[in-house]
Amino acid sequence: NAGVTQTPKFQVLKTGQSMTLQCAQDMNHNSMYWYRQDPGMGLRLIYYSASEGTTDKGEVPNGYNVSRLNKREFSLRLESAAPSQTSVYFCASNWDRGGGQPQHFGDGTRLSIL
Amino acid sequence: GENVEQHPSTLSVQEGDSAVIKCTYSDSASNYFPWYKQELGKGPQLIIDIRSNVGEKKDQRIAVTLNKTAKHFSLHITETQPEDSAVYFCAARNNYGQNFVFGPGTRLSVLP
Numbered sequence: 001n002a003g004v005t006q007t008p009k010f011q012v013l014k015t016g017q018s019m020t021l022q023c024a025q026d027m028n029h030n031s032m033y034w035y036r037q038d039p040g041m042g043l044r045l046i047y048y049s050a051s052e053g054t055t056d057k058g059e060v061p062n063g064y065n066v067s068r069l070n071k072r073e074f075s076l077r078l079e080s081a082a083p084s085q086t087s088v089y090f091c092a093s094n095w096d097r098g099g100g101q102p103q104h105f106g107d108g109t110r111l112s113i114l
Numbered sequence: 115g116e117n118v119e120q121h122p123s124t125l126s127v128q129e130g131d132s133a134v135i136k137c138t139y140s141d142s143a144s145n146y147f148p149w150y151k152q153e154l155g156k157g158p159q160l161i162i163d164i165r166s167n168v169g170e171k172k173d174q175r176i177a178v179t180l181n182k183t184a185k186h187f188s189l190h191i192t193e194t195q196p197e198d199s200a201v202y203f204c205a206a207r208n209n210y211g212q213n214f215v216f217g218p219g220t221r222l223s224v225l226p
Contacts, residue, residue: 004157033213040123042203042216043158058213090157100146100165100207103214105157 002026004106006091012112013081021076021109023091031094032074033058033103034066036087043090049074081113116141118206120217127194128225135220137204138186144206147187149178152201152219161202162189194224 007022025032030051035043045058049068063085065077074093078085088110092103117140127133137147145166150158164171164178164187171178175194180187191198204217 040218042120042218044216045213048213092157100163102148102160102163105150105159107155107157 004091004093004104006089006106006109008109009107010110012114013078014114015081015083017081018077018079019081020078021089021091021111022073023075023106024073025091025093025104026072027093027104028071029093029095029104030071031096032068033092034064034074034076035090035092036060036085037090037108038087046076046089083113085111086113087111116144116206116208116212116215118204118215118217120204120220122220123218124221124223126223126225129194129196131194133189133191133194133198133222133224135189135202135204135222136186137188137206137217138184139206139215140185141206141208141212142182142185143208144212146207147178147180148205148214149189150203150205152203154200158203191222194222196224196226198222199224 004025033048034046044060047066049055052071067075088108090108091106094101094103120137148163151161152158175192177190201219203219205214207214
């Protein structure tokens with residue numbers, strides 16, 4: 001049982017390049033999330049998907065797009081990377097966005113934009 | 115919207131001592147409060163959570179207390195061990211379509 005798997009673990013990009021971060025969960029969770037983590041700022045929500053076929057903006061969506069490919073997979077795309085997007089990105093999932101359901105996190109993708 | 119503050123930002127304790135981390139929240143409708151531990155190079159892992167109908171919850175050396183009136187909740191770690199060294203995050207959410215809001219984190223160092 002792998003839980004939440006993120007790929008790649010590390011990536012270096014040049015300004016203006018594009019890339020897609022992949023996330024997959026094997027817990028049959030309905031809801032999935034993308035966060036970014038910056039020093040001293042905790043976790044900030046970029047986008048979320050409450051259920052298969054739906055996506056919504058979080059606190060910091062500018063410069064990102066997402067795709068809920070199926071129930072298991074939720075990808076995050078940077079169309080034109082900027083240095084301000086240098087961060088650690090975490091994917092999470094839980095049974096249901098509503099109510100008291102804890103989130104399960106992957107181990108992150110460390111992204112540097114030069 | 116919800117705002118979660120967390121103190122202290124860094125905490126150093128001697129092995130065997132207790133550690134307390136406190137979080138405050140702003141939205142009185144928040145009713146679920148998880149705590150996460152994040153080790154270096156890893157994602158956050160849930161260590162304990164509490165719901166608003168409970169005032170305290172314990173799991174071995176870890177406990178969480180909730181004061182709904184004051185809108186704060188705290189993580190208590192007793193008999194600390196070096197492997198407790200990590201960054202700890204609190205979070206809050208409610209049932210009314212809101213997402214989790216996380217505190218900025220506390221870096222705990224347990225000195226041998």
